[in-house]
Amino acid sequence: MQQRKADVPKMRDPSARPPGRDRPDPRPARLMVGAGALAAVTAIGAGLVDFPPAVAEEPPAKQAATDVAKVEKVTRPVKYVRLKPGQKAPKGAKVIKEAAPTPRVVVRRVVTPASSGPARTVARSRQSGG
Amino acid sequence: MVAPISAAPTVSPGTLETELTTRSMGGGLRLLVTSAPEDGRRAERDVRRVAGRIDAWAHRLSRFRATSELCVLNADPGRSPLPLRPLMASVLSHARRMAAATEGTVDVAMLDQRIAAETGEWSTPRGHSSWRLTGGGRQRTLVREGRVRFDLDGVAKGWIADRALRLLDAYPGALVDADGDVAVRTTWPAGWSIAVAHPDEELVELARLRVPRHWPADTFGVATSGTSVHRWGAPDGPAHHLIDPFTSRPAVTDVVQATVVARSAGLAEALAKSAVIRGSRDGLEMLGGAGAWAALLLLEDGDLLATPDTPRWLA
Numbered sequence: 001m002q003q004r005k006a007d008v009p010k011m012r013d014p015s016a017r018p019p020g021r022d023r024p025d026p027r028p029a030r031l032m033v034g035a036g037a038l039a040a041v042t043a044i045g046a047g048l049v050d051f052p053p054a055v056a057e058e059p060p061a062k063q064a065a066t067d068v069a070k071v072e073k074v075t076r077p078v079k080y081v082r083l084k085p086g087q088k089a090p091k092g093a094k095v096i097k098e099a100a101p102t103p104r105v106v107v108r109r110v111v112t113p114a115s116s117g118p119a120r121t122v123a124r125s126r127q128s129g130g
Numbered sequence: 131m132v133a134p135i136s137a138a139p140t141v142s143p144g145t146l147e148t149e150l151t152t153r154s155m156g157g158g159l160r161l162l163v164t165s166a167p168e169d170g171r172r173a174e175r176d177v178r179r180v181a182g183r184i185d186a187w188a189h190r191l192s193r194f195r196a197t198s199e200l201c202v203l204n205a206d207p208g209r210s211p212l213p214l215r216p217l218m219a220s221v222l223s224h225a226r227r228m229a230a231a232t233e234g235t236v237d238v239a240m241l242d243q244r245i246a247a248e249t250g251e252w253s254t255p256r257g258h259s260s261w262r263l264t265g266g267g268r269q270r271t272l273v274r275e276g277r278v279r280f281d282l283d284g285v286a287k288g289w290i291a292d293r294a295l296r297l298l299d300a301y302p303g304a305l306v307d308a309d310g311d312v313a314v315r316t317t318w319p320a321g322w323s324i325a326v327a328h329p330d331e332e333l334v335e336l337a338r339l340r341v342p343r344h345w346p347a348d349t350f351g352v353a354t355s356g357t358s359v360h361r362w363g364a365p366d367g368p369a370h371h372l373i374d375p376f377t378s379r380p381a382v383t384d385v386v387q388a389t390v391v392a393r394s395a396g397l398a399e400a401l402a403k404s405a406v407i408r409g410s411r412d413g414l415e416m417l418g419g420a421g422a423w424a425a426l427l428l429l430e431d432g433d434l435l436a437t438p439d440t441p442r443w444l445a
Contacts, residue, residue, distance in 0.1 A: 106151075120322060125311070125324055127354050127355060128284070128359070
């Protein structure tokens with residue numbers, strides 16, 4: 001019995017520290033790194049699977065086998081929608097008030113007569129949803 | 131016939147430009163007139179008046195105001211015959227002409243289908259329905275067969291732009307920009323050009339258009355339609371607001387955006403919409419015969435197609 005006790009390595013006294021070296025407990029830091037990595041993996045996973053339905057052009061079974069970048073090329077962001085009464089804007093959308101502001105009138109004297117010089121762009125034709 | 135608001139200003143050397151910007155019809159409105167320097171006050175007063183008229187028309191033709199003439203008309207879709215007030219009669223008459231010009235592609239009686247596309251709630255297909263106008267002058271009557279509800283939308287916007295331009299007949303140069311649908315009066319050598327906006331990049335221009343030298347008309351319209359702005363994800367795939375009347379569903383098309391120049395903003399708007407709904411092949415074929423003076427079609431793959439006369443319009 002005495003012999004056996006002598007074979008067992010001596011337990012280290014946790015309170016005993018080497019002189020001059022004050023090392024922090026590494027466990028909290030390891031926990032932080034672990035949690036960060038887990039969050040990053042989760043975010044990447046969400047980014048891959050949570051495409052809005054509007055971009056899916058191919059059936060899901062085919063998509064899984066193809067390159068993800070192929071799906072990205074047809075993304076067209078919704079720029080402007082009219083909200084119905086009570087309807088909420090999608091997350092992240094900027095809502096612009098429709099209330100009519102005071103009309104702004106600008107009167108300017110054209111120094112060079114309009115009939116000479118290059119044409120000046122005075123309007124932009126664009127989609128308005130109509 | 132719309133009477134100009136004021137008499138023709140005296141022409142003198144130098145030019146004054148008077149511009150009004152505001153919001154109307156759920157978007158931006160811009161009016162611009164040129165006049166002699168001494169007529170600046172009159173020009174300012176006139177653009178304010180025209181802006182007020184546009185706002186009044188828009189309120190009466192809106193499908194988002196419960197008390198508008200359009201909403202009252204739609205509230206009882208089976209009611210027929212129904213006497214119409216002159217404004218609604220004029221707009222529906224214009225819609226009839228646009229339907230004829232586009233061989234039925236532009237159909238204002240598609241409100242139920244548009245709402246179904248927006249909500250994703252498709253009901254059983256409706257039975258036969260049609261509408262027509264009877265009578266003449268200020269005594270027009272709407273005759274509906276079956277359930278017919280109207281979505282005037284871009285058709286009304288084009289009509290408003292043209293009508294407002296006629297109110298500014300007294301000015302040698304005038305422009306009405308009704309949220310991207312533009313009615314213009316200017317002559318060569320013209321100091322004005324109209325940019326065509328890229329659908330995805332707000333500040334990028336696809337082209338600049340300018341009335342060509344020796345062009346026989348001084349009035350024209352420029353309008354742009356497309357599927358990339360009013361677009362949303364639906365359970366069965368991407369959806370947009372341009373309904374194909376032959377399928378009653380959002381059009382399946384290779385055209386992302388079409389811009390058309392025609393004799394009026396109303397016609398340009400109808401032709402642009404029709405070109406998108408039909409797709410590039412049928413659309414280009416239709417445009418020349420239907421009165422498009424110039425047209426630019428931006429396709430899904432990034433190609434930009436143009437009708438043969440379009441280069442003459444490029445600034």
